[in-house]
Each structure stands twice: as structure tokens, then as C-alpha cells.
Amino acid sequence: MRSRFIGSLLGASLASLTLPALAADAVSDGVVKVGILNDLSGIYSDFTGRGSAAAAQIAIDEMGGKVLGAPVELIAADHQNKPDIAANLAREWFDQGKVDMIADFPTSSTALAVMEIAKQKNRVTMLSAAVAMAAITDKCSPLNAQWMTDTYALAAGTAKALLKTGRKTWYFVTADYTFGHSLEKDAASVVEAEGGKVLGVSRHPFPGGDFSSFMLKAQASGAQVIALANAGSDTINAVKQAAEYGIGRTDKQVIAPLLMYITDVKSLGLAKAQDMYLTEAFYWDYDDRSRAFAEKFFAKMKRMPSASQAAVYSATLNYLKAIQAAGTDEAGAVMAKLRSMTIDDAVIRNGHLRADGALVHDMLLLQVKKPSESKRDWDFYNVRAVLKGEDVFPKPSDACPLNAKG
């Protein structure tokens, strides 16, 4: 009796062993594992952080928690914005954690470090937060997708829109490090190409505390646009202190933040941020589809999704769909599938993934509402234009070897 019981137990466990073995033909390790690597505690945790993992979970739930019969799992960790920590975590996840794809990366240096490792280990990276151009130019990888946007698209979107309104003279207030310089360069190149003129630049130490002197210099230059080539608390403080001095409050001179997230506007408040133009990949209140996703997100996080968090959702969803369509989770095959798909979901519209990893899609030109126009919390923007991906994303660069082939 006892031996028969043990026998049936053995049989049952053998049977359960063979099931994942079947799925394993298509899915490595019998599980599809999505890793979210971002800043859970530092300066970028508001627009990525825990919200990004929640967004990925929404995508996994929408797929029914399974792909090709294998369960989909989620893992998240804090890379503390340090490339070495990110690289160690990624290695561990790839080698022992059965992780197939890692997304997010609010700091570009962490993204570039993990992209390199993923390439060696034949896994996928999806940059939903990192915006560095290097990821789609000289450091490009066949197994990487820059899912949200890049500095050029952000800068070009805002710059072109403002030039069109006749604002030809520009002054840059730039964070004095690689990111700030590249944002400034991208915007300045658009300004000059379209007949505008750069009157001057102030480069401030990063992070800066008091921006009044830079903003006063910018005001004194008489430029029609004061462009902020910085991010996060630097942008917030610059806008806040400009408002204190009454700078950028007239039609003759406007402030244009080249990279500003909805969390920054939330933090500043509409009274200080009103009327500014900016470009984003996603705004939750754009249409019914984006609102439906945003409400799901709000139910989990009690706040609306930032563009980065929304991009994590889109990246995860399309990654899983591509596995489904490709019939395997092998990185190369999944990427090939992603490149052949038209990306169209609650977040990304008219998207197609280029060979160099740039996801070219519609961007939104937004203007911050006046306090009187805002009907509820997070009701921050008027959508002024939908910018076609071809018009705002950079042309494929010769610096990326993947472009030469195609």
C-alpha cells in the first residue's frame, strides 16, 4: 500500500516535470522572466521606481500571465544609478535568475553597461527610460530597443514647434555633464538648421541649487526662448526660481524645458509650470486607450503613469506578444519579430522598431495647462500637436554598424 502510494506520488511528480519540459522546447528554462532594473530610491524613482514594475505587471496580467504555455514572472531591483551595480545584477539575473529581458534604466550609463552584457548572453534589453543617443548610435546593439524616446526626439520636437511660432533666438541653460551637453547640442542643431540663432549658453554645475543667476543672464540676453537642457530637480528649481523673478512670463520670452516629466510638473504645480511647451512620448489623458491603461495603473499606484512607466508597460506587452508570435523566447528571433511588427498599443502609436534599436513612433507636443483649465489632479497638459515619428526621431546614424547593413 505504502509503496503504491509512493509510486503514484513519483508518477505525479514525473508528469508535472514533463509539462514544463514541453514548454521548454519553445521557452528557455520553462519560464519567461522580465526584469525591471531602475532607481527604486534615488532621484529618478518617481518617474520609474516601483511604478515601472507595476506597469510591467499590468502588461503580464493582460497576457494572462502566460506566453506559449510558460508562466511569465517579474523581478525588480534597484541599480542605484550605478553602472557597476546594474552590470552585476544583470549578470546574476542572466546567469542564475533565468531572466530573458531587462527593461527601464533611468540612467543611460546603466543602460549601456547592461546592453553590452545582454549582447554577450544573448538576452534582450528594452530602454524605457534611458534617452541617450549612444544606445542607437555608436553603442547600438541588435538585441536592444530604445522603447520610449531619445534626447534628439525630445529636443527636436520642442525646438521645431517653437521655431514654427516665430521664436528664433535661443539661450541655453545647460547641466554641465554629458547628458546636458548632448541635449543642448541636439536642440541647437535643430535651431540653427531651421534658421534660428543661439544667443548664448550658461552651463551650470550638476546638480545645481540656485539657478537665479543663470536665469537672469538668460533673461538679459533678450532671447525669445530660454531652453533648459537639464532634468529632474535642476529643471524644477530653474523653473521655480525663474517664476520668482518673473522671468519667462511674457509672450516675448518663454521657457522651454527640453526634458520634463509629468512628475516634474506635478512637483512644480501648474501655477509655476503653466504655458510651457514640452515634448513627451506619452500623456495619460491623450485618448480613451491611454486613459484605460492609466486608470489601471492609478488603481495600483495612486498616481498617473509617467512616460517611462507607460513605456515599460508597452515594452513588456510587445515583448511577450513577439515571443508568442515567434514561437520562441530566443533573443534574436524575438527581436526580429518586434522589428516586423507595427507597434500600436495604449502607449505607443504608429511605432516601428528600427535596426539600430530606435523605436520610431508618434510623439506629443504638450503645453502645460493654466491652473484654471485643470479639472482634476494630474490634468496637466493640452496636447498641441501629434508629431510624426519620422519628423522628430533622428535619422539612422552611420556610427551604428547595424544601419550600414540594411
Place this chain on the structure above:
Amino acid sequence: MDITFQGFMAQLTIGLIGGCFYAMLSMGLAIIFGLLNIINFTHGAQFMMAAFLAWIGLTQLGPWLGYPDFQINFWVALVLAPLCVALFGMAIERSLLRRLYHLDHLYGLLLTFGVALVMEGGFRYAFGVSGQGYEPPEILQGPVDVGFMLLPKYRVFVVFASLLICFATWYLFERTKLGAYLRAGTENPRLLQAFGINVPVMITLTYGFGVALAGIAGVLAAPIMQVTPLMGGSLLNIVFAVVVIGGLGSILGSMMTGLALGLIEGLTKVVYPEASTVVVFVIMALALLVRPAGLFGREV
């Protein structure tokens, strides 16, 4: 450099405003170091905590208590927030710091650094990192014409308020009997105790006072800087440099150096903005080379 006289004066004024914050913060540090021999790394976090308390009082406390209209305004916060932070600081002094006085400076530094990290982490967890806006009181809103520029009224207020506080602190420590006790406590606590002064209580109160200075600076900074958990940490680096240049433990030194460095930083922003943070540390290095005890410090 095509800069007008007006532009130059404007930049100098902005430098002075920055200098006021350096002065207030470094004074608190100097006082604490002078009497307790503790390098108070929680200073930035205490500065931040006061700013947050002011913000909570203005915008959050009412709804929390169920009276949405209830607000603790700026003026009340200017007294109350530093007081709360000081009490919190004194609790830390009594429970933790007290055990470290007989050990090397390094232990106090590590402990206060750890406490600062915990505090920043806690605020980060509760309120996020993007920060919160704090409006100055209505009568200080808008600009005032000071001849060469339009200066926000609030900033003018900050300059006068902080100069007043610095002067009062200096007077208290250098010109009153209480100050004499405190300085005696620095020199020889045992002897002072023999005269019937309760030195441990005096130490606790002094720590509280130093922390309260950080608290006042924090509330004053709230309408200027975004109130974020990291606002103190980034400022503290410069403030430590100020204290080192002025001479560790020298009250007058840290006040003068704070103001002077604010002005120098302001000037650097006119000439070569990229160097405006570095310049403070260059001066620190030079000061250490020429006068290791600091410009106002006593050579031992």
C-alpha cells in the same frame, strides 16, 4: 565679458543670498563641533526635515486632521519647525551621540551620517523625490525694486532675517554670560562642572541650538528651493567646506566665510559658471595649505 554694472550687482546680490544660507548652516555646525567635538553630518537632513515640516504644516496637516482649512503658516512654522527639529536632535544626542564623546571624531561622523541616511530615506519613501512646492507668505510675494534689479521680496527678507540670526547667535556666544559658560565648556568641561554648571544638559541644549539653526535655514529655504529629501545633502558638502575654511569651531569664522564664499560663488557664476561649485573647494584647499586651522581658527 559683456556684463553691465546692473547685471554685476544683481549677480552679487544673488551670491549674498546663497551666502546667507551657508553662514547659517555652517554656524550651526561650528557650534556643535566646538562644544561636542562632533562633526554633525545630520545637519543637511535636519535642514531638510524642517523644510518638510513647514510644508506639511502648510499643506498636509489640515487634511490629515480632517480640517482641510487648517494651516500652519510660514511665520508660525519659522518658530515651530526648528523647535521640532531641535527636539528631535536633542533626542538623538541623549540616546546616541552621548555615548560617543570619549571616542574618536570618526565615530560621531559615522553615526550622524547614518542617521542622515535613515532620515533622507524615510522622507523619500513617504514623499517621493521630485519634491514639493512651498509658497512664500503673501506679503513677501512679488518683486521689489532695489535700484539695480527687481529682487523678489522674499529674498530680501531672507537676507535680513539670516543676518539678524547670525548676529544674534554670535552675540549670544561671544558676549553673554551663557556664551562664556559654553566656551568654558569647550575648554574644560570638568572644571566647569565643578563650578556647579550642569554640563551634560548644557551640551544637549547646545546641540539642540545648532540643529535649530539648521531648521531655521530649512524653513527659510523652503520657498526658494523645491522641498525634497535630498535638498540638504547637496548643500552640506559646500557648507562643510565653509566650516573648514573658516576654522572648525569658530562661530565668527564660519559666518564670515559663509557670506564671503556666497559672494565669490556669485562672482564665479558671472565669469565662468562651470567653476562655481569647484571654486569653494579650491579655496578650501588653499586655506588648508596656508592656514591648516582655518582662516579664523586658532593654531594649536
